[in-house]
Amino acid sequence: MPKITPPVSEHADRSKRQAFWVCVGVASLTILDLSKINVGLPAIEQSLGGGTTELQLIVAGYALAFGLALVPSGRLGDIHSRRLMFIVGLSSFTVASILCALAPTIEFLIVARILQGIAAGIQMPQVLGLIQQLFQGAARGRAFGLFGAVIGVSTAFGPTLGGLLIAVGGPDNGWRLSFWMNVPLGLLALFFAMRVLPKRQSHARERTGLDLVGILLLGIATLGLMLPFVLTTGAPTDDPRRWFWLIVFGLSGAAFFWWERRYQHIGKSPVVNFALFRTASYRNGILITTAYFAAIPPYFLLVTLFLQQGLGLEPVFAGMVSISFALASAVTSWIGGRLVFCWGRQLVALGLVTVMIGFVLVLLAGLFASVGLAPWLIAAAMxxxxxxxxxxxxPNQTLTLTEVPVTQGGVAGSMAQVGQRVGTAIGVAAIISTFYATLYAEASQPDRVQVFRDGFLNGILVALVLVAVALVFALVDLFGHRAETSALPKA
Incomplete structure (x- = not known):
């Protein structure tokens, strides 16, 4: 009787699922640090001092460092080992969290946050590259759907978690707990990462030397683009010379483009393959995510500041307002992952229109409801x-990377993440500086709550414009895809 060999697919599927959840767990930990610190900013100010500039650097400096580290880390993961880079990033993130928790001064905390952002930028491209490596086709859409659900929950639950920790530890130590919690979670994730992440990966059949000049030029260009926005607070003391950094961005960006074309022409592998941007789904997906992330993270920060500073809500309750967002986005992310290949980019366009409606409802609640009722209505509108x-x-993540070769998954995902971080830096500058500029301009007004409502109005209007820009890109991609499809010869 012939021996029956059990199928290996069951074991392989289990290994993929384990690796996937390790990746998602670490990505969630990374994203939590983008949002949970928002609710702790007033406590940090009370504990360590510092003004608007220092507090904004704690948020935007993390995003700046995150963005600078993404592409070189994604490239290293693609050509060497995503598993190794994942472990390096996770270990560094855990150590940087310890430094943040022990920070004796506001300046030390800013530096530690920048180091934490670099570590996050090392590990996040590996997450995206590994998901592409583990799954294909419809399974990849479902995987990114779950990934998006977890990230959505993390983004929205971050302020709630931060508020709870401040309630437990008080204004002096509560914000430190938000960093201390990363340590046991990071060590646990590190243990599982070393056990379940795949040790082998396919590589592109090309010369894979690391393009150090390209990495340096891209880093300078990213710094030149993000820094003037990071340094924009809305205070009258903002130095207008910060905008000269955009000249650095223009020159280094042009030099980067020239160098990469030349580097590829002589037969070497550039840090960014510009051929990827000829793919409409990839190019438009990055534009959508950049505009969208210019609105969403600053939107959470704006709501938190308005509720705490304007309406006098305790941090724990200000953070809880976003719970409804977390639960709703988790459900629709899971649904979106299953529908994305049927609906395509129109699903993204529908989502953006719904976000804009939500923004308007939140704005109406903040402007016209009583101080006691406004947080409840804002939570409902969320x-x-x-x-x-x-x-x-x-869905946008899935569509952006659908036509990207797996061998370039890390760097392609990194460029999308760079778009998110650049968008966040620009959005924080545009939205939060508008909020604070309104407060400074109306400081002499006797009605303090109305002043904050005016700032909230102006900030939300900026966020609405940014989401509308994302919607335009989504419609361009949608109608462009339809035009290409209709032009194909019929069988």
């Missing part, structure tokens, strides 16, 4: 924003 957000992030 549900609509969450429904739309879940239909944007995971």
């Amino acid at each position: 549900t609509m924003t969450g429904v739309g957000g879940g239909l944007v992030i995971s």
